[in-house]
Amino acid sequence: MPLVLELEDEYRAAKKDPAFLSQMDDLWRNYVGRPSPLYHAERMTEHFGGPKIYFKRDELNHTGAHKINNCLGQVLLAMRMGKKRIIAETGAGQHGVATATVCARFGLQCVVFMGATDVERQKPNVFRMKMLGAEIVPVSSGTGTLKDAMNEALRDWVTNVHDTFYVIGTAAGPHPYPELVRDFQSVIGQEAKSQLMEREGRLPDAVVACIGGGSNAIGLFHPFIEDEGVRLIGVEASGHGIETGEHAAALNGGRPGILHGNKTYLLQTDDGQIIDAHSISAGLDYPGIGPEHAFLRDSGRAEYLTCTDKEALEGFQLCTRLEGIIPALEPAHAIARLGDICETMDKDQILIMNLCGRGDKDIFSVAEHLGMEI
Template sequence: MDLRNTWDQWPDENGRFGEFGGRYVAETLMPLILDLEKEYRAAKKDPAFKAQMDDLWAHYVGRPSPLYFAERLTEHFGGAKIYLKRDELNHTGAHKINNCLGQVLLAMRMGKTRIIAETGAGQHGVATATVCARFGLKCVVFMGETDVERQKPNVFRMRLLGAEIVPVSSGTGTLKDAMNEALRDWVTNVENTFYCIGTAAGPHPYPELVRDFQSVIGKEARAQILEREGCLPDAVMACIGGGSNAIGLFHPFIEDESVRMIGVEASGHGIETGQHAAALNGGAPGILHGNKTYLLQTDDGQIIDAHSISAGLDYPGIGPEHSFLRDTGRAEYLTCTDSEALEAFQLCTRLEGIIPALEPSHALARVGDVIDTLDKDGLLILNMCGRGDKDVFSVAEALGVAM
C-alpha cells in the first residue's frame, strides 16, 4: 500500500493512528473529551484563534526560534552539516510552552477556569504555570514525590508563578503516577477543570492537538532550511519521552519521504538491564492513560517503571503516533544510555557554547552514528528542545562534582 498520500490523514475519526491511539478513558471523561474535540475543530477554523496564537508565539514565546548552523559540531563529526532548531530559546526554556499556550486558549474558549497538569522534570509544569499566570487562571500541577525532590528549582519556579504543587506519593511517585493523579482530579472536577497534557499522548484528541501545536517547530524548520540551503534536510532528529517535541519537528516533513525522521529514546542503564525508558525499543503495545501505544510492561500487563537520568524522558509509554510511525517504518527509533547522554551534554556545551537539556542530549549522542550514514554534503536538523540550566545539579552529581 502506498501510504505516501495518506500520512497526513491520521488520526482517523476514532482518534486512531493505525491501531494506536483511541479513547481509553472512564465513562465520566467521555463527554469531556468529545466536547474538547468539537471545540478544537471549531478553534482550528477560527481565524481569531490562530491570530491570537501567532501573536503570543511572536511576542510572548519569542518565535520563530532560530535554525542555527552548528559549525563546530559539524567539524567534530566530519560529515553532513548539523543544524540545531533552537527551541531552547523559547520563553521558559523548552518547547513545552508551544503546546501550553494552545491548550490554555482552548480551555478559555470552553469556559474552564481551573487548569491541571502533570509534570516530570517540571518543564511542562513551569510552562503551564507561566501561561496560567499570564491569563489569571488557577493552576494545579501534579508531580511525583521523587521528582519534587530532584527538581527543586522548578518546583519553586512554579510556586512563584502562583501554581499549587501536589506531590504525588501514590504508586511509585513518578511521572506516570502524576498523570494518574491528574486524571483522578479531572474526573472529580469535570465541571470547571481543563487537563493540559504535556505530551502528544493521552486520549484522542490530545495526541492530535499537541502535535498540531508543536508542529510550529517543524513548519519553521522546514521553511528555514529551504531558505538557507535551498533544499530539504536528509534527516531530522529529536529525543523521545512522550514524543511531543519529536512529533512537532517530524510532522511537517512527514510527506517528504526523502527526509529520514529519527527519534532517540532513553535507554537508561541499558535496555538489557530493564532500567530504561525505551517504550518502542523495549516495550510492547498496550493500553494506558487513555491510549493504545507501546508501553513498558510485564508479560501479564502490569506497567513497569521507567528509568532515565532525564526526568523528562522518564515515562513508560510514548505518544501513539510514534508507535504508528515505527510500525509503518516511516520513522526510525534509536536509543541512548544515561552515560552517553552525559557525554553529549558536555560535548555540545564545550563545542557550541550551548548547554543542552539532558533530553536533547540523548538525540545529540546519536548524531555521530547518523552522520556516518549520510553523504558528506548532507543536511541534518536536530531539535534542541530544551536548555540545560535545570539539569546542572543532576549533571554535577552524576559527574561526581561537588557544587
C-alpha cells in the same frame, strides 16, 4: 468520555477561527519568542565530519523548552471553553513550569500534579511553579512518578470537569490529546522547514529528536512525514541499558498495550502491569510513547535509536564545549547519537536536530553524575 468529545469539538472549531489563530500567533511571536532560530552548528559539523548539522533552537523559547508551544495552545482552548481552573501533570517540571507560566499570564488558577519522588529531585522547578502561583500536589500513589501524576490529574479532571481543563504535556493520553499536542508542536517542524528552505533552498535529509512521550519529536517530524526523502530519527532513553530493564525506551524495549486512554508501546511486565521508566533525564522518564510514534515505527517511516544515561552525559558535555550551548539532558540524548547518524550520511547532506530544551535545570544532577561540586 463526554469531556474528551467536547474538547474535540471545541478544537475543531478553534482551528478554523481566525481570532484564535492570530492570538496564538501573536503570543508565540511576542511572548514565547518564536520563530526560534535555525542555527548551523559549525563545530559540531566539523567534529563529526559528515553532513551539515543544524540545530532548531527551541531551547531559546520562554521557559527554556518546547513545552510552552503546546501549553499556550491548550490554555487558549481552555479559555474558549470557559474553564477557569487548569491542571497539569509534570515529571521534570518543564511542562509544569510552562503551564504555570501561561496560567500566570492569563490569571488562571493552576494546579500541578507531580510525583512525590520528582518533587524531591526537581526542587528548582517546584520553586519556579510556586513563584508563578501554581499549587503543587505531590502524588505518592503508585510509585510517585510521572505516570502516577498523570493518573491523579485524570482523577481530578473527572471529578472537576465542570470548571477544569487538563493540559496534557506530551503527545499521549486520550484522543484528541495526541493530535492537539502534535498540532501545537508542529510549529517546530514548520519553521525548520521554511527556514532551511530559505537558507539552503532544499529540504533536509534527516531530522532528529529525542523521545520520551514524544511531543518535540512529533512536532519536528510531522511537517516532514509526506516528504519521503527526509529520514525521521527519534532517540529514546535507554537509561542503564535496555538489557538491564532500567530504561525508558518504550519502542525499543516495550510491547504494545493500553494506558492513559491510548494504545501504544509500553514498558510492562508479563502480566500487563506497567513498569516505571528510568532515565537520567526526568523528561524522558515515561513508560509509554505517543501513539503516532508507534504508528511511524510500525510503518517503517521513522527510525528509533537509543542512548544510555552515560552517552547522554557525553553528549551534554560535547555540545557545551563545541557550541557554547548547554543543552538539557533530554536533547543530549539526540546529540549523543549524532555521530552514528552522521556516519550513515554524506558530507553534502543536511541534518536538523531539535535542541528542545536548555540545560540550566540539569546542572545539579550533571554535576553530581560527573562527581563535581557546584
